Structures are given as C-alpha cells and as structure tokens.
Amino acid sequence: MSKSDQTFLRHFSMLIAGLVLLALALIGLAMFIYSRHTISQDAALETNADAAASARIAPVGAVYAGDTGRAAMQAAKEAAAKAAAAQVAYGGTTDGKSIYDNLCHTCHTAGVAGAPKLGDKAMWSARIAQGIDTLIKHATEGYKGPDGNFMPPKGGNPALTDEQVANTVKWMVSQVK
Secondary structure: OOHHHHHHHHHHHHHHHHHHHHHHHHHHHHHHHHHOOOHHHHHHHHHHHHHHHHHHHOOOOOOOOHHHHHHHHHHHHHHHHHHHHHOOHHHHOOOHHHHHHHHHHHHHOOOHHHOOOOOOHHHHHHHHHOOHHHHHHHHHHOEEOOOOOEEOHHHHOOOOOHHHHHHHHHHHHHOOO
C-alpha cells in the first residue's frame, strides 16, 4: 500500500469513529430526555390528540328532516335567542339617545324600509296618534306595515331590554314634538 493510501485509510477510519461516537452521544441524549418524560404527560397528549382529531372530523352542519328536524331547528333557534337575550346591549344603558346613536340611526336617518326619519313631524304624526304604547310594542315585537314599511323586533338587536327599547322610542318621539 502506498503512503497516500495509508493516510486516506487513517483519515477515513477517524471519520467513521467520530460518526460512531456522535451517534452514541445522540442515543444517550435521547435516552436521558425520555427518562424524564412521565406517563401522565403521554396520557394528556393522547387525550388532546383525540380531542383535536374529533374536532377535525366532526361534521360541519347537520341534516334536519321531518318533524324531528323541525323540532331540532326550533330548539337551536330558541337557544340562540336565549343566549343573545342574556347579554344586555350597550352596557345596560337606558339612555334613549345613546341607543339611537348606536343602533337606530342607521334606518331612522335615511328612512330605510319606510322608517320615519328622526324629527320629521309629517312621518311621525300618524304613528304618534296611535299612542306611545303601540309604538313601543311595534319597536319591541317588530312591525310590518300595510305600505311595506318594516321594523325588526328590537331594531334587530335581541340583546336590548324592553326598558331600553321603550326609552329609545320615547326619546325619538320627544324629538318630534
């Protein structure tokens, strides 16, 4: 064997020995890390993984058919209405102007869907003649007029309380007088 071949073999042997030592060191490090890993963590990881997998494969929607479907849809609708009603809108304020500025101005400034514009005596006079209780009832329960005008229940915000709606209607009427 030539001198250059012997040098090559020596360097190659040292490289192989170094790689073997590195592999053994990594195996030892892995064993050390695994020895500190407890079974309860494994169980928690499996539980979380199962929950995540269940969430990923859960159906996006549901199929409702027949009477059972109608009952399920009605129950879901009622649950959503109760959840919305459980929250009080606008921090519970009963200031009619504040509620008007946050919600009612959208329709009552531009006259959307036949809504009487705030301060327009001609549009409000016939409504005021029906009485404040009727106006409050229409605002609370919703109203569809004979001329096509439309008022959604509680102005479209079910989180409003009846007191908030009543105070807002009273404030709007006071702006006409």
